[in-house]
Amino acid sequence: MSxxxxxxxxxxxxxxxxxDETRSRIINNVDLDLHRGEVLGLIGESGAGKxxxxxxxxxxxxxxCEIVGxxxxxxxxxxxxxxxxxxxxxxxxxxxYVAQSxxxxxxxxxxxxxxxxxxxxxxxxxxxxxxxxxxxxxxSRLRLPNPDEIGFRYPHQVSxxxxxxxxxxxxxxxxxxxIIFDEPTTALDVTTQIEVxxxxxxxxxxxxxxxxxxxxxxxxxxxxxxxxKVLLRGDEVEExxxxxxxxxxxxxxxxxxxxxRSFERPQKPLAAKTxxxxxxxxxxxxxxxxxxxxxxxxxxxxxxxxxxxVVGESGSGxxxxxxxITGLLPPRTGEIAxxxxxxxxxxxxRSVEQLRQVQMIYQMADTALNPRKKIGEIIGxxxxxxxxxxxxEKRRRVEKLLEQIELEPxxxxxxxxxxxxxxxxxxxxxxxxxxxxxKFIICDEVTSALDQLVxxxxxxxxxxLQEEMKLSYMLITHDLSTVKAIxxxxxxxxxxxxxEAGPKDEMFTPPHHEYTDLLLSSVPEMDPDWLDExxxxxxxxxxxxxxxxxx
Amino acid sequence: xxxxxxxxxxAAVIVGTAMLSFVGRPIGTRKSIARxxxxxxxxxxxxxxxxxxxxxxxxxxxxxxxxxxxxxxxxVIGFGLAGYLFQQLGRHVGTKATKKLFRSMPxxxxxxxxxxxxxxxxxxxxxxxAPYGQAEIFKDANLLPGGNPEMGGNPxxxxxxxxxxxxxLSRLIYGAQNTVGIAFVxxxxxxxxxxxxxxxxxxxGGVLDQVLSRIVDMLMSIPQLIFALLxxxxxxxxxxxEKGMVxxxxxxxxxxxxxxxxxxLSRAVGMNIVVMDFFEAAKxxxxxxxxxxxSEITPNAFAPLLAEFGLRFCFVFxxxxxxxxxxIGIQPPLADWGTMVRxxxxxxxxxxxxxxxxxxxxxxxxAAGAIALxxxxxxxxVDWMLHRASGLKE
Numbered sequence: 039m040s041x042x043x044x045x046x047x048x049x050x051x052x053x054x055x056x057x058d059e060t061r062s063r064i065i066n067n068v069d070l071d072l073h074r075g076e077v078l079g080l081i082g083e084s085g086a087g088k089x090x091x092x093x094x095x096x097x098x099x100x101x102x103c104e105i106v107g108x109x110x111x112x113x114x115x116x117x118x119x120x121x122x123x124x125x126x127x128x129x130x131x132x133x134x135y136v137a138q139s140x141x142x143x144x145x146x147x148x149x150x151x152x153x154x155x156x157x158x159x160x161x162x163x164x165x166x167x168x169x170x171x172x173x174x175x176x177x178s179r180l181r182l183p184n185p186d187e188i189g190f191r192y193p194h195q196v197s198x199x200x201x202x203x204x205x206x207x208x209x210x211x212x213x214x215x216x217i218i219f220d221e222p223t224t225a226l227d228v229t230t231q232i233e234v235x236x237x238x239x240x241x242x243x244x245x246x247x248x249x250x251x252x253x254x255x256x257x258x259x260x261x262x263x264x265x266x267k268v269l270l271r272g273d274e275v276e277e278x279x280x281x282x283x284x285x286x287x288x289x290x291x292x293x294x295x296x297x298x299r300s301f302e303r304p305q306k307p308l309a310a311k312t313x314x315x316x317x318x319x320x321x322x323x324x325x326x327x328x329x330x331x332x333x334x335x336x337x338x339x340x341x342x343x344x345x346x347x348v349v350g351e352s353g354s355g356x357x358x359x360x361x362x363i364t365g366l367l368p369p370r371t372g373e374i375a376x377x378x379x380x381x382x383x384x385x386x387x388r389s390v391e392q393l394r395q396v397q398m399i400y401q402m403a404d405t406a407l408n409p410r411k412k413i414g415e416i417i418g419x420x421x422x423x424x425x426x427x428x429x430x431e432k433r434r435r436v437e438k439l440l441e442q443i444e445l446e447p448x449x450x451x452x453x454x455x456x457x458x459x460x461x462x463x464x465x466x467x468x469x470x471x472x473x474x475x476x477k478f479i480i481c482d483e484v485t486s487a488l489d490q491l492v493x494x495x496x497x498x499x500x501x502x503l504q505e506e507m508k509l510s511y512m513l514i515t516h517d518l519s520t521v522k523a524i525x526x527x528x529x530x531x532x533x534x535x536x537x538e539a540g541p542k543d544e545m546f547t548p549p550h551h552e553y554t555d556l557l558l559s560s561v562p563e564m565d566p567d568w569l570d571e572x573x574x575x576x577x578x579x580x581x582x583x584x585x586x587x588x589x
Numbered sequence: 590x591x592x593x594x595x596x597x598x599x600a601a602v603i604v605g606t607a608m609l610s611f612v613g614r615p616i617g618t619r620k621s622i623a624r625x626x627x628x629x630x631x632x633x634x635x636x637x638x639x640x641x642x643x644x645x646x647x648x649x650x651x652x653x654x655x656x657x658x659x660x661x662x663x664x665v666i667g668f669g670l671a672g673y674l675f676q677q678l679g680r681h682v683g684t685k686a687t688k689k690l691f692r693s694m695p696x697x698x699x700x701x702x703x704x705x706x707x708x709x710x711x712x713x714x715x716x717x718x719a720p721y722g723q724a725e726i727f728k729d730a731n732l733l734p735g736g737n738p739e740m741g742g743n744p745x746x747x748x749x750x751x752x753x754x755x756x757x758l759s760r761l762i763y764g765a766q767n768t769v770g771i772a773f774v775x776x777x778x779x780x781x782x783x784x785x786x787x788x789x790x791x792x793x794g795g796v797l798d799q800v801l802s803r804i805v806d807m808l809m810s811i812p813q814l815i816f817a818l819l820x821x822x823x824x825x826x827x828x829x830x831e832k833g834m835v836x837x838x839x840x841x842x843x844x845x846x847x848x849x850x851x852x853x854l855s856r857a858v859g860m861n862i863v864v865m866d867f868f869e870a871a872k873x874x875x876x877x878x879x880x881x882x883x884s885e886i887t888p889n890a891f892a893p894l895l896a897e898f899g900l901r902f903c904f905v906f907x908x909x910x911x912x913x914x915x916x917i918g919i920q921p922p923l924a925d926w927g928t929m930v931r932x933x934x935x936x937x938x939x940x941x942x943x944x945x946x947x948x949x950x951x952x953x954x955x956a957a958g959a960i961a962l963x964x965x966x967x968x969x970x971v972d973w974m975l976h977r978a979s980g981l982k983e
Contacts, residue, residue: 393875406866410888
């Protein structure tokens with residue numbers, strides 16, 4: 039906060055969304071002040087209007103949204119009534135935007151550096167050669183590997199975390215006064231996220247850029263922002279500087295947000311050595327086609343009523359292991375046993391009874407439910423298929439299942455998936471798995487697409503169901519707080535191999551395998567000094583993926 | 590030097606309109622009319638040219654002659670009005686869901702639906718609507734439309750008669766039944782073949798997909814009309830050419846040839862659906878192939894397939910009309926629009942003659958217009974459906 043000059047001044051802003059012939063208020067009389075060189079964190083659950091507010095600070099609204107009242111001033115320029123010419127002069131030059139999914143935001147048909155140079159050339163800020171030289175300079179400041187040549191690749195040739203940093207560099211290309219970061223790390227692994235966080239923070243400090251940082255991850259906002267504003271359904275809940283907000287939140291809602299991370303189910307005692315495991319993997323090696331194996335020699339057991347968390351970053355073979363268990367990908371060698379009976383490798387050869395015992399809950403509830411079927415049909419089909427119930431009996435069973443997942447049957451049974459929220463959809467996914475009355479459920483990143491409050495609800499539901507029905511879970515995740523919350527045992531995977539395995543409590547107490555240690559230390563904490571201390575401890579070159587590649 | 594003067598005219602128009610657009614901008618800026626102010630010069634030029642065109646069209650309309658142009662204007666205004674009234678009717682009468690549907694519908698789609706309903710009605714109840722039989726021959730041949738005896742018409746045959754004295758109105762109405770009915774059956778058959786094979790290829794993949802796709806590639810590589818003609822000739826040579834048989838051959842041949850396009854589409858759509866998690870969940874549940882295809886894939890492919898159905902229907906319909914025009918489609922004395930265009934086509938040459946010229950020339954145009962109108966109507970509806978399915982705004 040070098041100067042206290044006001045850069046963005048939003049007063050009494052009202053934005054309406056128009057969908058399906060009805061108008062609804064998305065932003066309700068919100069004020070926002072941003073000074074030069076300051077970072078403001080915007081947090082709230084999905085639908086709170088944080089992205090809409092962030093975009094409104096650029097004078098922009100998405101399709102179907104409309105500014106109906108209030109004012110947005112950027113450096114004294116009124117953006118609401120500005121002509122397209124005036125806006126065109128500002129956007130990209132003095133205001134830049136970094137989107138959530140860099141992979142989806144880059145144009146796949148152009149090299150990264152060409153896209154980088156577009157804004158400076160358009161605004162006549164520099165020649166092409168200068169823009170490219172500047173890009174290379176920014177890439178090395180953001181610690182991208184091979185800064186001299188990485189820009190000359192196409193977006194698909196660069197990893198997700200690197201793309202996100204390249205996008206930050208692109209936003210910096212005209213040295214803007216304001217950058218809006220819209221959930222820039224939400225889609226990334228913890229080890230990648232930390233690199234991007236460090237990069238963003240350094241570059242924002244170096245150039246004294248003001249930023250609006252939108253996220254639903256409180257621990258991230260604690261590291262990045264000077265001040266935090268909490269939004270709830272279009273209303274401002276409260277605003278304070280980060281430390282005050284973390285230590286003494288005033289409002290109930292903020293306190294509930296803060297409390298989410300404290301949910302933790304105590305670890306159950308290990309199953310007896312003689313007990314028959316529900317599922318056991320024995321030396322499973324699997325590959326796609328004739329390529330190198332993605333999963334190498336993996337063995338572990340899952341016992342009745344226990345949750346085994348399989349942890350690792352993307353590409354570590356967690357999901358492939360799950361595909362082997364379900365039979366979608368027959369393993370090259372090794373076998374999978376259900377209660378000591380070896381299952382046929384291919385799901386097509388398994389009996390209906392064997393298929394019933396292994397169910398799956400998917401990460402993306404949007405694609406996991408058939409959008410053209412009503413909830414009653416989605417849950418009713420496995421009931422009918424496996425248990426042979428029909429008519430009124432089937433309906434009673436579906437209603438019972440809906441009660442179990444804490445949704446009111448009469449209200450939801452005739453809805454379509456598109457009429458549900460993300461958390462509700464995920465609950466329907468759980469109900470569909472339960473409808474088969476299985477012994478074992480694979481949960482593939484079930485909470486990673488959800489807000490923390492909603493995710494906590496799902497985790498609690500899973501825990502209660504496990505107690506009731508003695509279910510066993512295999513929990514695939516890269517989020518260690520989820521592991522902490524509901525796992526009994528942890529399996530850490532890297533490059534298709536098991537790096538470390540053991541009971542949860544042991545895993546979270548040192549000494550660890552160095553990779554486990556890296557994973558654990560990369561999880562952001564609510565302490566605003568956490569990142570600084572970590573940097574001091576490890577040094578910027580020993581973080582995240584850079585450290586992984588050194589192993 | 591007519592070309593030179595044309596060039597000068599064009600240059601004058603461009604310079605003039607460009608100047609107009611420069612003048613329009615400051616006016617817009619002063620009066621802060623955002624639309625005028627933010628308009629680009631080229632956009633303004635476009636609008637200026639539009640105004641000139643409308644002026645020219647109005648001059649043509651109110652001047653003497655240009656009978657066909659006047660008819661076209663009447664047609665556009667009349668159909669537009671009909672579409673608008675139908676849309677308003679739909680917005681105020683009916684259930685909540687249909688009212689909402691009509692509110693989200695453009696006038697073009699409303700007109701399309703109205704026309705399709707009308708065609709369907711005429712085709713189904715042809716026997717009751719038509720004043721005479723389709724093969725009935727009267728002694729007055731070559732009566733002109735209009736029903737005015739002084740102009741060579743007869744009130745008993747409001748649209749006139751053809752060369753051998755058959756009532757044209759009756760034949761148009763029966764033509765709807767024959768042409769549209771056969772096109773509809775053919776399209777349904779083509780879709781049944783195309784969809785089941787396409788989804789099968791998408792679900793099973795591998796060798797089956799390769800074999801089916803290559804066969805389809807092969808069929809698609811031969812020009813459709815020529816291939817259809819060839820197959821028709823072969824079929825009639827082998828199995829004889831009784832009237833019913835020829836029609837049956839035509840339905841089967843066009844259905845198979847058109848199913849290749851449907852196969853391509855349904856395979857591509859199916860491929861996008863089989864990778865979804867809900868499909869995987871159904872597969873892992875142990876569901877049978879028929880359930881996977883008809884319960885999981887089909888409902889999700891409904892929108893693009895329905896749009897394709899409308900479009901494909903037009904093509905099938907035109908193919909049948911062209912085959913009939915060439916003499917190997919629907920056989921006389923069954924009325925068919927394609928045959929009617931062919932039989933009456935020489936009258937088009939009478940168009941330049943004064944007074945009765947346009948009336949004479951309109952004889953083949955009525956059947957052609959019936960074909961064109963249905964094609965346009967179906968395309969209006971398809972456009973709207975595609976728009977809805979793709980979720981595009983504005």
